Each structure stands twice: as structure tokens, then as C-alpha cells.
Amino acid sequence: MRKSVLFLVGLLLLAGASPAAATVSSSKPPTYFNNAATPGADPFVHFDRASGYYYAYSTEGADPGYHFGIYRSPDLATWEHLPGGALEAGKAGTWAHDWFWAPELYHNEKTGLYYFFYSGRMNRNVAEHFKYADFEEPSKVGVAVANSPAGPFRDVAPGPLDYHPFDPDYHDVNLIMDAAQKKPPATLEEGQSAPLGTYLPFIDPNVFFDADGRIYLYFSRNAYRNWVWDTDLGKYVEESNIYAVELTDDWWHDPEGRTKPAIAPSYRDANLDPADPPGTRKDGFAPILDYGSDKQSWENAHVDDYAKTGGAKKDRRWAEGSTTVRTTDEHGKPVYRLTYSANNYENEHYGVGYATADSPLGPWRKSPANPVLAQDPAQGVYSTGHGSITASPDGSEQFYVHHGRPSTTDNRRLYSSRMRVAGPLAIDLTTADQPMPAGVGPLGVRTGERLLRLRPGVAGGTEVTVRSAPGAAFDLANPLNRLRAKLIPANAGTVAVTGGRVEVTMHRPGAALLEIGYQRLRADNSYADVSRARTTVPVLSR
Incomplete structure (x- = not known):
């Protein structure tokens, strides 16, 4: 021996x-490459310093009986699926019944709590929120909380956010359309004969914490019930736009996580008419991005879908899946940057643009370099979009983690692309080998x-x-x-x-x-x- x-x-x-x-x-x-092996859609990525893991929250990927898949990774590439999902399906008191989309997570390091924002579509009390019981897309945003990035998450309080955005200047042309609700009025004059005002369905929450302590919720107004007259095309196109509202901060500082986020008082009932009956809610919002204010042709992939599909689909545009960050210019002045996705996520033309502003509420201007992320058939990547921005562990690099498809018929998968946020924003989409994020x-x-x-x-x-x-x-x-x-x-x-x-x-x-x-x-x-x-x-x- x-x-x-x-x-x-x-x-x-x-x-x-x-x-x-x-x-x-x-x-x-060590290197990584985008092998398109992890199912995922609308990913939001959070780097958890306590564990060293990146957590990705996805519209897709949950096990049966749950909503929202959760993955974790040391390096933004080798993802591990966690059993279950972020929210248990079918729990008593659940306010939404389907369209569980676009989750995002925010960690309060002082309280240790993890807040989980998500969108869903309700099928109960629809008229209470949208005036009409047959409102087709009654989408709202909910908030859940947990003590761990892996969950389990519970709704902070019953019901969606207490927010009832109302557009008083919109002519609700759906009220004068036929039962199919796909063909709008043929003329602007006819459309303007429709009654004024509609409640906004909204999805894709993104919470931005500014350096001065103020908190903003960015969201996408559903295209549904938002027919906009296009002067160039001479017809109505149904659009989704990006809006924002300021939130109070009491929920963020609640050590128990029992306070539901609330909109700032200046937005509550900002669009209320003196003639409205008692108890009516008509909240305000801040417009952020739309097509007509800053036209870019790459966003027009679906404006002729009604004719192309023989009336099966509407003529539409999308601006959705936003992420807002704050940078500074060479003089130290704040510059706000917002990424957004346009076109339909099911189509290969889904892509990402960005806009800049001097303040969180704008005015915002789109970059002439848009789209900064788009399909690349040479690499076999399509339908690129709806991601989130995260940094390398040492903070020296930024990444845009997004979904894409390895073919035009595949389901959505996770991709991690290096990006430059300062200066002209750029996203480097590649399926080749590249260095691991700095600090891994x-x-x-x-x-x-x-x-x-x-x-x-x-x-x-x-x-x-x-x-x-x-x-x-x-x-x-x-x-x-x-x-x-x-x-x-x-x-x-x-x-x-x-x-x-x-x-x-x-x-x-x-x-x-x-x-x-x-x-x-x-x-x-x-x-x-x-x-x-x-x-x-x-x-x-x-």
C-alpha cells in the first residue's frame, strides 16, 4: 500500500x-453559439447576483398546469428548464383565462422580493373593464411576487392592475363594422361618424426605474379597437402602439409584497368626462411610439393582409415588446433608449427597432438605422424579436436575449445576441462561435x-x-x-x-x-x- x-x-x-x-x-x-435548441418566446432575462444565474422567463415553455416557462443559465447559452412554471394555472381567483404573454421580472435588493409582471386576457367581468361584454381582446396586466427568482409566484392581490386607460379621441369604428369585425369603413368620413371613446386593452408590460426614483410602466396597446386612417394608403389599418404611465412607488417598498402597483394620481381619471356617471373610471396614458408620427416602411409587412388572405386577416401594424434603458451621451446628459418589435411574431419579418428620447415620456424618435435586428436567411434565423436587455456578469457587455426561429415553420427559440447600447444601438445576430459573456x-x-x-x-x-x-x-x-x-x-x-x-x-x-x-x-x-x-x-x- x-x-x-x-x-x-x-x-x-x-x-x-x-x-x-x-x-x-x-x-x-470558452465560447458559445446560438444553437436554437431552447423553446422560448418573448423572453425577459434577469441576472441574479445571489446565485450567479441568468433567469429567463418565457411566454412558452411551462409544464402542463402552469403558465410561463422558467429557464436558468450561467452564460446566456446553456439553458436549463426548471420544472413547472412561474404561475400555477387554474388557481381560484385567477383573473385571466388565456393569452398569458410577455412576462418580466424585477428584483428589489432591499426587500429581497421578485416582482413578476405579465399580461393575460380575461373572460369574466369584461364589460366592467371594457364597457362591452363582447369586447374581443380584453387584455390586462397582472403582477405576482415571490421570494426567489425561481418562484413560486403568487398574485400580489386579486385581479389585474387597477388601471383603466381610456382614449377619448378615438372613433370606435368597430361599433359600425359588420359582425366579422375585420373590414373597417372604406372612408375616413364614415369612420369619423362612429362614437368617440374606447377603453384600451394592453399587453407586454415593461417597468423602467429611472435614476430619480420615478417608476414607469410601458405597455403595448392591442391593435384591436385601434383603427388608424393611413393617409398614404387611403385606408384604415389596425395598429398596436406603445404607451406609458407613471406608477407610484409604495408597492416597490412594501417588505411583505402585498401592495399592488398603482398608477400615479395625475393619470387616474385623467380622461373622465364631467357627464360620466358616478363610479366611471377613465385613466390617462402617455403616447410613446406609433407609426404615423414617425413612419418607417419596414413596419408595413401586414398592411395588405386583408386582401392577401381573402378577408381572413386584418390589415395591421404592430409596435410591441418594448424595453427601456437609460444611458448618457459624451457630455453626461441622459439619453433614453427603447427597443421595440414590429410586424407579426408569426411572420419571418418580425424584427426590432429602437427609438431615443431625452426623457422617459419623450418625445421619442425612431432610429433611421431600423431595423437593428431582422431575419437573416443566410444564417437560418427568422422572426427575430421581443427580447430584453441584460449585462454580462462583470457589467462590461450588453446582450439582447430574444426569440427567433431556425426556419419559417419552426416554433420560437431563445437567442442571445451581443449588443451596443451607447452611441448608435446595434445588435449582432450570429450563429457562429463567440466568446462567453465577460465575467462568466x-x-x-x-x-x-x-x-x-x-x-x-x-x-x-x-x-x-x-x-x-x-x-x-x-x-x-x-x-x-x-x-x-x-x-x-x-x-x-x-x-x-x-x-x-x-x-x-x-x-x-x-x-x-x-x-x-x-x-x-x-x-x-x-x-x-x-x-x-x-x-x-x-x-x-x-
Whole structure:
């Protein structure tokens, strides 16, 4: 036994004195590529510093019985699906029944609470919120809360946000349309004969916390019930627009998470008419983005859908899925940037533009460089859009995590694209290998056993964990990750790797060194060792 230990010590000294002997020549810095393997739509990504994980919240991807899929990743690429979902479906008191879309999450580091904003469509008390019981798209926004980014989330209070945005200047042409509700009036004059005023259905919440402590909710007004006369086309087009409302901050500072977010008093009943009966609510809003105020032709992919589909679809435009951030210019002056998606998410022309402003409520101007993210058939990526902005762990890089499709018929998948926020905003869509986000590394490889004691011919092993520098573990069941293991000397036995477990079978009594390395899948479908991501475990057999 003493000879075995001495032999083992010699192996360890050799490994320490001659690193090249244990390092594969193909070792490379860690990379990732967008392999379009993770189902997801409308993703919002939150970096949780306590755990080192990125959490992605998705319209799709939840298990049966839940709404909103949750994924986590150390590196914005190797996503691990968490069981269940963000919200349990069918719970008593749930205000929405379908169209659970566009989740977003915000963490209050002082209270430790995680607030989960989402949109949904209601099927009860519709007339109470939208005046008409047959209102087709009665969409609202809800808020849930949890003590962990993984949930479980509970609604802060029953019902959606207490917000009833009302447009008093809109001629509600749906009231003079036929039962199919797809063909609007043929002339502007006819449309203006419709009664004034409609309540706004809204989706795609995005909460922005400004540096002065004020909080804003950006949202997308549904295209439904928003027919806009297009002077260039000479017809009505149904549009979704982006609006905003300021929120109070008492909910954010509630340590119990029992206070529902509320709109600022200046917006409550801002559009109320003195003739309205008691108890009527008609709240205000701030217009942010629409087509007519800043026309861009790339947003027109669906303005002739009614004719193209023989009346099956409406002529529409979309502005949705916004994210707002604050930057500064070269003089230190605040510059606000808002990304948004246009066209229909089901179509390959879905893309992303951005606008800038000097204040959160504008006026906003679209960039002439739009779209800054669009389909790229050469790379096999389509329907790119509705993402969120996050930073690398060290804060030096920004990423736009969005959905896309690997073909025009596939479901939506998650993509992570580097972006530049300062200066002209740019998003770099690529399916090629690229460096991991800065601060994910250096990676650490750890084993559950410091020493393996085995009997000849009897397998035994150890669990292996690979962690990022912030401490998040890589999902070794994900094919983007792989362990490589070998014995030194090689003829001492056999090694088998399954996910995060390494099994060794020694042929005879003696000692050996088990070397374990971490590999990443590359875009060319080959694996490469990651530089310095390895460890060794002594093995004794007797």
C-alpha cells in the first residue's frame, strides 16, 4: 500500500510540474453559439447576483398546469428548464383565462422580493373593464411576487392592475363594422361618424426605474379597437402602439409584497368626462411610439393582409415588446433608449427597432438605422424579436436575449445576441462561435470525491460540477456541455462519463490519476476543451 501511495504522489507531482502533459492541445477560451435548441418566446432575462444565474422567463415553455416557462443559465447559452412554471394555472381567483404573454421580472435588493409582471386576457367581468361584454381582446396586466427568482409566484392581490386607460379621441369604428369585425369603413368620413371613446386593452408590460426614483410602466396597446386612417394608403389599418404611465412607488417598498402597483394620481381619471356617471373610471396614458408620427416602411409587412388572405386577416401594424434603458451621451446628459418589435411574431419579418428620447415620456424618435435586428436567411434565423436587455456578469457587455426561429415553420427559440447600447444601438445576430459573456469565467471544475478508493473490476465514481465565476452550475445534461475524462496511465482502467458523473473501473491493484476536463460544443458540431477548466482525482485500487 505504501508503494501505491508513493506512486500516486509521484503522479501528482508530475501533473503539477508539467501542466502540458495534462492539457489537451485543442484547449480554447470558452465560447458559445446560438444553437436554437431552447423553446422560448418573448423572453425577459434577469441576472441574479445571489446565485450567479441568468433567469429567463418565457411566454412558452411551462409544464402542463402552469403558465410561463422558467429557464436558468450561467452564460446566456446553456439553458436549463426548471420544472413547472412561474404561475400555477387554474388557481381560484385567477383573473385571466388565456393569452398569458410577455412576462418580466424585477428584483428589489432591499426587500429581497421578485416582482413578476405579465399580461393575460380575461373572460369574466369584461364589460366592467371594457364597457362591452363582447369586447374581443380584453387584455390586462397582472403582477405576482415571490421570494426567489425561481418562484413560486403568487398574485400580489386579486385581479389585474387597477388601471383603466381610456382614449377619448378615438372613433370606435368597430361599433359600425359588420359582425366579422375585420373590414373597417372604406372612408375616413364614415369612420369619423362612429362614437368617440374606447377603453384600451394592453399587453407586454415593461417597468423602467429611472435614476430619480420615478417608476414607469410601458405597455403595448392591442391593435384591436385601434383603427388608424393611413393617409398614404387611403385606408384604415389596425395598429398596436406603445404607451406609458407613471406608477407610484409604495408597492416597490412594501417588505411583505402585498401592495399592488398603482398608477400615479395625475393619470387616474385623467380622461373622465364631467357627464360620466358616478363610479366611471377613465385613466390617462402617455403616447410613446406609433407609426404615423414617425413612419418607417419596414413596419408595413401586414398592411395588405386583408386582401392577401381573402378577408381572413386584418390589415395591421404592430409596435410591441418594448424595453427601456437609460444611458448618457459624451457630455453626461441622459439619453433614453427603447427597443421595440414590429410586424407579426408569426411572420419571418418580425424584427426590432429602437427609438431615443431625452426623457422617459419623450418625445421619442425612431432610429433611421431600423431595423437593428431582422431575419437573416443566410444564417437560418427568422422572426427575430421581443427580447430584453441584460449585462454580462462583470457589467462590461450588453446582450439582447430574444426569440427567433431556425426556419419559417419552426416554433420560437431563445437567442442571445451581443449588443451596443451607447452611441448608435446595434445588435449582432450570429450563429457562429463567440466568446462567453465577460465575467462568466474563469470556470471551476469540482468533484464530489477528493480520492477514489476502488476494488479492481468494481466501478466507482464521482459527481462533477462545473461552475461559472459568479457560482452558477452548468447543466451537464445539456449537449452544449460535456465532460472529458481519462486515466493516467491510460491502461490502468476504463472511464465512462454520463452527464455530470464519471465512473472508473480499475483493471488491477495500484494507483492512477483521473483527469477531468470540461468541453464546449462548437458551431461546427465539434467539442473543444476549455482552457484551464480541468481537475484531477487520485484513484487507489486494492
